[in-house]
Amino acid sequence: MxxxxxxxxxxxxxxxxxxxxxxxxxxxxxxxxxxxxxxxxxxxxxxxxxxxxxxxxxxxxxxxxxxxxxxxxxxxxxxxxxxxxxxxxxxxxxxxxxxxxxxxxxxxxxxxxxxxxxxxxxVPPPALDTRVWRLVGDPLVPATGSGALDGESVAVKDLYAVAGQRVGAGNPAWLEQAPAETQHAAAVASLLAAGASIRGIARTDEFAYSLAGANAHTGSPPNPRAPYRLSGGSTSGSASAVSLGQATIGLGTDTGGSIRVPAAYQGLFGIRTTHGAIPRDGLLALAPGFDTVGWLTRTASLLRTVGDVLLPPRVASSGTRLVGVPALTALAESDVVAAVAGIPVDATDDRPLPDLQAWRAAFQTWQAWEAWQVRGSWLTGRLDTLGDDVRSRFEHAASIGHDQADAARRTVDRAARAIRDLVGDDVLVIPSASSVAPRVGVDLGPVRTATMTLTSIAGLAGLPAVSLPVTTSGGLPAGACLVAAPGRDRDLLDLAVQLSGT
CATH class of the missing domain: 3.10.450.50 (Nuclear Transport Factor 2; Chain: A,)
Incomplete structure (x- = not known):
């Protein structure tokens, strides 16, 4: 010494x-x-x-x-x-x-x-953080046009087709046999035409079938707003890239919460769009009846600008009354409830919603049924290529029979009608996730069930949902979710700008 x-x-x-x-x-x-x-x-x-x-x-x-x-x-x-x-x-x-x-x-x-x-x-930083990115460039793909997104950079979830690249879906065995894509996915092409470049292809949970952000093959992307905690998934890499400042837009998907959960865990703005509002051409499906295009940003204004590029024209606006739903808010942990309460509501809807758990179970059953219909033929004989968590879900999906699936579908349809009636012309304010980001390695079972009960509300009814960042008393990020009727995506984006001032 x-x-x-x-x-x-x-x-x-x-x-x-x-x-x-x-x-x-x-x-x-x-x-x-x-x-x-x-x-x-x-x-x-x-x-x-x-x-x-x-x-x-x-x-x-x-x-x-x-x-x-x-x-x-x-x-x-x-x-x-x-x-x-x-x-x-x-x-x-x-x-x-x-x-x-x-x-x-x-x-x-x-x-x-x-x-x-x-x-x-x-320690020396890696040249490429493979927890966040599968491929990265400077840029990987330049803009093809000029417009509202000039100068912005996109982290593309590894489910979207990028011309000349393969879709990896978070699974090495799938990536190995995947062909190079001949053209961009519709959403990717629209972003490039509006002036954005592609920074890289970002990691996802395997086949987008998880909300954790912990890929068994590539690890959990870092969460800079909540260190040593999960990033949230399945749009995990895109969210972390935006949070780390390595991209300005994280293009992802939301089937059962895969935009809203990472947005909440990492203090980002995120939108799940109305089901079917944005073409899913060139997007690898998980459960087509619930899959939607979504994205994350660090500001509400950029979230809205991306919507101006990707969304169809605005339908006639309805009311903007913000309504709290105690039966839904109560699903979250107390620190998240307190943080979400910082978004002022105009009224509360005190109906008890006794069927919430049945709705959530039906959502998960129908999602699993659809997932096996679109991926089962490839996964048969290859389940051992999956991490334990995702493999257990696909194994369950494979066991669902027609009668069980049909019963779930009927419950999904009833739930969709009830939820649309609950929403009406209002905007619900509920937690985006039931907790702050869990620590890496803890049991996620209780958190996942509560969070899925919350996130399935928009999924069941095909509704748009925007997650706004809020902060708990302990200084950790959480999310407040605005949910409205189908087609009101632009109204929610306007509200996000108004409420956040960003």
């Missing part, structure tokens, strides 16, 4: 040994020793490019789930002694995989020895 010449104070006794013990524990993934060498309590900090962890328990949980640190060696270490009980240690590291990083630690002496109270770690 070298001592900072400006202070000329030697390292305090025991510090060098503690630092070396930490480095050995890090390289052997000795979790107990690492816990011991980080100061206990709620104020200990560890930061990196992904975000800041505050509290010993948060740091310990992070280490326990990452599977060890990348192999490295120390090439320089500098100590700046503050006093006998505190010192700053900066280490330059060289990674086995290549490149150099840096680690800065603030150490303090406690009665039982030295421990880190704050740390920041940096």
């Amino acid at each position: 070298t001592v900072d010449p400006g202070r000329r104070l030697p390292p305090p006794p025991g510090l060098v040994e503690a630092f070396r013990a930490y480095e050995q524990a890090l390289m052997t993934n000795d979790l107990a020793e690492l816990d011991r060498l980080f100061a206990p309590g709620p104020t200990t900090m560890r930061g990196d490019a992904q975000g800041l962890l505050v509290g010993h328990h948060m740091i310990s949980a992070f280490r326990g789930g990452r599977g060890g640190a990348p192999a490295r060696r120390i090439v320089q270490t500098h100590v700046q002694t503050i006093d006998d009980d505190h010192a700053l240690v900066v280490a330059v590291t060289e990674l086995e995989r290549g490149g150099r990083g840096q680690q800065t630690q603030l150490w303090a002496r406690f009665p039982d020895g030295w421990a880190v109270t704050a740390a920041h770690v940096s």
Whole structure:
């Protein structure tokens, strides 16, 4: 070790040994020793490019789930002694995989020895973050025209045809056999003609059959607004690309919430359009009866501008009364309920909606039936190419018989009529998702059921829905969802601009 010449104070006794013990524990993934060498309590900090962890328990949980640190060696270490009980240690590291990083630690002496109270770690960024992108360019595809989207860049979900590229659908086996597309999907072509360029092809959950954003093959894209939490899916890569500032528009799809959930988890604006309002030519289907085109942006004004390009002309506007629905809002966790309450409503509809769970179950059954009709022939004999989560859904889909599917279809039709009656000429204000973004690795079962009950409302009735970012008291992003009658997409986009001021 070298001592900072400006202070000329030697390292305090025991510090060098503690630092070396930490480095050995890090390289052997000795979790107990690492816990011991980080100061206990709620104020200990560890930061990196992904975000800041505050509290010993948060740091310990992070280490326990990452599977060890990348192999490295120390090439320089500098100590700046503050006093006998505190010192700053900066280490330059060289990674086995290549490149150099840096680690800065603030150490303090406690009665039982030295421990880190704050740390920041940096490593060389990857040339391509494969959690976010499958392909990327500068641009990957230039604009074909000029118009309202001049200068904007698009992250295209890996379900849309991009001429000259294959559609990967989040599954390596599908990508391997996919042919190169001969022309752009309709939505992609419209964006290019309006002046936008394609930044790249972004990751998706496998076949878009998940709301988590955790792909078994490529991992979970980062969520910069909620570090170490899920990105939301299935429009996961597109959402993260926009949130990270790597694209301005995230083109995606929404079948059961795949725009609204990542928008909520990452503090973005997002729209699920009226079913059938935008052509789905060149889009790989999941469940055609529910699939819609959608997109995400960081501002409501750009969300609306994209709508000006993609949506059909406005139908006659109806009312803009904002209505809360307690039976739906109650599905969300308390912090999300409080955040959504920041959107002022003009009235509430207190009808009890006793059939919500039956509606959600019918949505999932009919969605699964359709998914197997469009993907079953290819997946038969290939289910082992899927991650566990998505595979279990397709296995269930394969087991659904005609009678069960027909019963679900009848319930879907009844639900659609009831929901359209509930909405009428109003605009419902409900949570976009039932919770903030869950931490990576937790059980998603309860959250998924509650969130699907909320998101299926628009899906069942083919309604447009716009997610607005709100913030919980804990500082985490959540979403407030505006839902209106079919064809009122432009009204919702106008409201989003008015309510957000962006």
